[in-house]
Amino acid sequence: MVDLTGSSKARLQKRLDRATAHLETPIAAVDLAAFDDNAAELVERASGKPLRVASKSVRCRTLLERVLARPGWHGVMAYTLREAVWLVREGVTDDVLVAYPTVDRTAIRELTSDPKLAGAISIMVDHPAHLDLIDQVTSPGKRPDVRLCLDLDSSWKPGPLHVGVRRSPVHSAAQAAVLARRLVARPGFRLVGMMSYEAQIAGVGDLLPNAVRSRVIQVMQQNSLTELIRRRADAVAAVRQYADLEFVNGGGTGSVAATSADPAVTEVTAGSGLYGPTLFDAYRAWRPTPAAFFALSVVRRPAPRIATVLGGGWIASGPAEKSRQPSPYLPAGLRFKPDEGAGEVQTPLLGPVADTLRPGDRVWFRHAKAGELCEHVNELQLVDGESAAPAPTYRGEGHAFLG
Template sequence: MLTDRIALRQRLEKATDHLETPVAVVDLAAFDDNATRLTERAAGKPIRVASKSVRCRALLERVLSRPGWRGVMAYTLPEAIWLVRTGTTDDVLVAYPTANRAALRELAADPELVSAISLMCDHPSQLDLVDQVSDPADRPEIRLCMDLDASWKPTAAVHIGARRSPVHSAAQAGALARTIAERPGFRLVGVMSYESHIAGVGDDPPGRALWGQVIRVMQSRAFPELLRRRAAAVRAVSEHADLEYVNGGGTGSVAATSADPSVTEVAVGSGLFGPTLFDTYRNWKPTPAAFFALSVVRRPAPRIATVLGGGWIASGPAENSRLPVPYLPEGLTYKADEGAGEVQTPLIGAAAEQLRPGDRVWFRHAKAGELCEHVNELQLVDGATATPTPTYRGEGRAFLG
């Protein structure tokens, strides 16, 4: 689905001209197209939607109603409980370990929640924390998913990938599975391994051809190693547990991860919104679906237009790739000595000459769901019509705030 920027700008302006800025929108045609294309890339394996990259219940429910999408990968236990209680889903994998004692008590006291939610585990001490807040003899078995470290370690001194789980080898996975099997009050039902160095690293960074070659060489060597090790780990874990699912991948590796025989489902979130970090992938680029608009408020010079706000910086390393990108109209960029400001952002370029106070500049966020932490509503744009729907924040749910 190609993006005609002029037509897109006209449509977004028409749909939202009655609203004040900042205004955040999701283009439903692009969102649905991305969902369809991701299903095709998954080649029949179910996709678990990563809520961290969406953070809007209406959009989670929209994608979960589509064929090929099943279950939610949540980022906190309180969020998982909320999603179950609101009827958004009855199948939630919490992708990160939790230390929220109140939420653990609520989970352990409710059989419906216990049957719907799996907690992440990579060390026995996390089980100790659960037992501190609920007696294993007085609760249903808590469902667990083991986090298998997917990073590549070509030598003892080299670690490529996110620092997540300490469980790296098949032997370590088998040992932890045995420990869990021997602990009352727990049941191991899944394994997850997120290959961040493949799914989350673009292999075609603009203006950095040599670095792109380095990334592609790394990924070509790291992925086969992961396939062998993940399969061995699943075999080792299966000696002690009846696994319901093996989860892997992300937006940047859907097709490759789905082809792994040891994986039964893939996780995807960012590919629905199409943020700028995924512009640097060669194998597949989602259609941009999420945008936010800020108003021009001053003209300090002929080729400078200043918008109100703009400092919606994405998490990760402090570098330009984490800045939102001025997208519509084309031809705008930041002043190098000011960047994206909290209250005002000067934009430079030929397009700035045509902008006047009251005009809008449309941005794309570097990441997906983090956009929703800045607004209470998303405008769901269908054609030239916008329908407001609350974000997590708009429903009073800032789970990491």
């Protein structure tokens, strides 16, 4: 990560301000130089394995196309089937993996009625019931084969504990084999891939203010990865007895290097690292350069060392805690008022630098998560040097696939 401190932060603020001076706040901006640097860094960390871009972390068609045009990137991991259909129809990609099972009958009907879509999109399954629903929409003899990806649970289960997210019920190689056998026996389907997302490694920062907690997380992640590499290899081998897999997907921004080193994995997913949100400041292995920001205007000065901006409550999903709040970033030295935080319609900011701000001045924030920034704005300002060009977000194109 480029260490944006002191004069480098001041230069960044000057560029963002100049590039967007003609616009009214709120403004969301992406620094293209940082975005491209992060894309290149992720490719280097993948060590030759292709990267699949996680669209939920980008949520802007222009930027998806930009990263997919770079060497080392191929294919999209979408978060809903309806989004996947749209991306293929718009020509963004001809290779989409939908990361979560779908029960969207309308989107399933569209998928199964178009051979082009059926050949470009793979859907996630972890139970035969997912296939039952598709058969109810369109019977096997009246559709092209539906491409399937088996979701292998990547959580770590030492003894009675469960470390990681609750995703697929398929955890062991034996369970994967049983499901694979049932999937390939069903007419109208083709098992083409496996996915295993190690959220407790890729999505948990290991460099926290509390040194003891950091060490506990580091040990957990090391032991979890060791166990997963063995189990994933066994599961892939078991499934390959029944299906000729085209891909085995794993990882996320926080584990690109570690997951790429796993021989069983053929491709790695990344997305958040392109924007560099604040949650990724807490990673030892690699921290992306901050690339995505949003600006709010100061509207009043209620007291010395307090400047209040309009809006600000752009809270990220996940547990309701401090880490999910946005962070005031530019100018440096601002912080939230503890009893108010980031407010719905106003946000008081504290610190000596607040005395330098006047109504009409801007404060630039960083969001805690990547793509969720785009749910608040209709367009991103793509900043190149000291100029900016607008690019619509999913929301700006009229789509709220999850909201």
